[in-house]
Amino acid sequence: MRLDGLDREFWSGKRVLLTGHTGFKGSWASLWLSRLGANVTGYALAPDTEPNLFSLARVESVVRSIRGDLRDEEALRQAVAEADPQIVIHMAAQPLVRRSYADPIGTFDINVMGTARLLDALRGREGLESVLVVTTDKVYENDETGAAFREDDALGGHDPYAASKAAAEIVTSSYARSFLEEQGVRVATARGGNVIGGGDFSEDRLVPDIWRALKAGEPLMLRKPKAARPWQHVLDCLCGYFTFARGLTEGAVVPAALNFGPASEAPAITVAELAEAVQAALGGAGWHPANDSGPLEMMALSIDSTKARECLGWRDQLAGDRCVSWLSDWYRALNAGADMRERTLAQIEAFEILHRGTMA
Known part of the structure; x- marks a missing residue:
């Protein structure tokens, strides 16, 4: 099967509730869905970094933006009522591994109970057709062998972030089977690999750390230079979600969970290798290993996205050097003072051209 997730005829006029719309992926998704003709209502906290893509790209001008917390049940129910969604894409989360060690209770409350509160608010809603809950590639019980995880592998999680997302998978499955499917609502989870691209300014993430070090004229410090991750560009990942x-x-006929990540034949890329590639594109003078005595983070992580490729016909367009080139172009434009809404939309348009080429 080959589905076109970027088909304007499908998205035009669709009422979409997008949680987490003020974040890195959420801002890209908001602009893109609006460009495709969807009527997007976003529900999220205010951006927690400065700068942030939501402000730089003036995302609030193209969506109905509701500021709210997943832990606020009344506000969440009101947002659902206002959005009256046909499609829900749930991205809002506490997304950082190291922060989850500092605030495990908050992480579980947002990622597990926040998901439960949203799904509960969706029970019995007329006109609701589908719910896609975005989790992570870290939902699997990781034995650090480096073998690529498949969708039917055991869920787990050593750190509170991974555990909270695995628990959100179980919550989603329960609500789907107990309530939503019987009212005709299709529910699934999307497990994306490590997403990179322009507009990410989060703490403790590789590409923002590289950009900050360059801006400050400081040496880049890498905590886990030998760690390997399934890196993918944000536009590839979002195209998978939309599809x-x-x-x-x-x-x-699609599974209840799908992985989205690099092709199985793509070589594993370490933190150090990606850092050196981005520095070569943006400028930079190497890196130093950090004296990191912080919490445990997995060294090896890989996911198998064969099912998404087979049942959806999804393909990543921006693998390897092309991914580095696109994200580097975005940050160079930012450093040059460009209009970042125009630059962000230009990358979306360029991606759509690549996508149409593969759909022909």
């Missing part, structure tokens, strides 16, 4: 959401909405 999955379309499949669910249209009743296609």
Whole structure:
């Protein structure tokens, strides 16, 4: 099967509730869905970095933006009522591993109970067609062998972030089977690899750390230079989510969970290798290993996205050097004072051209 997740005819006029719309992925998703003709209502906290893509790209001008917390049940129910969604894409989360060690209770409350509160607010809603809950590649019980995880592998999680996302998977499955499926709502989870791209300014993430070090004229410190991750560009990942959401909405035969990541034949890329590639594109003078006595983070992580490729026809367009080139172009434009809404939309348009080429 080959589904076109970027089909304007499908998205035009669709009422979409997007949680986490003020974040890095959420801002890209908001601009893109609006460009495709969807009526997007976003629900999220205010951006927690300065700068941030939500402000730089003036995302608030293209969506109905509701500021709220997943832990606020009344506000969340009101947002659901206002959005009256046909499609829900749930991205809001506490997304940082190291922060989850500092605030495990908050992480579990947001990622597990926040998901439960949202799904509960969706029970019994007329007109709701599909719900896609975004989790992470870290939901699997990681034995650090480096073998690529498949969707039917055991869920788990050593750190509170990974554990909270694995628990959110179980909560989602329970609500789907107990309530939502019987009212005709298709529900699934999307497990994306490590997402990189322009507009990420989060703490403790590799590409923002590189950009900050360059801006400050300071040496880049890497905590886990030998750690390998399934890196992918944000536009590839979002295209996968949109395609999955379309499949669910249209009743296609798709699994209840799908991985989205690099092709299985793509070589594993370490933190150090990606850092050196981005520095070569942006400028920079190497890196130093950090004296890191912080909490445990997994060294090896890989996911198998064969199912998404087979059942959706999804393909990543920005693998390897092309991914580095696109994210570096975005940060160079920022450093040069460009209009970052225009630059962000230009990358979306360029991606759509690549996508149409593969759909032909």
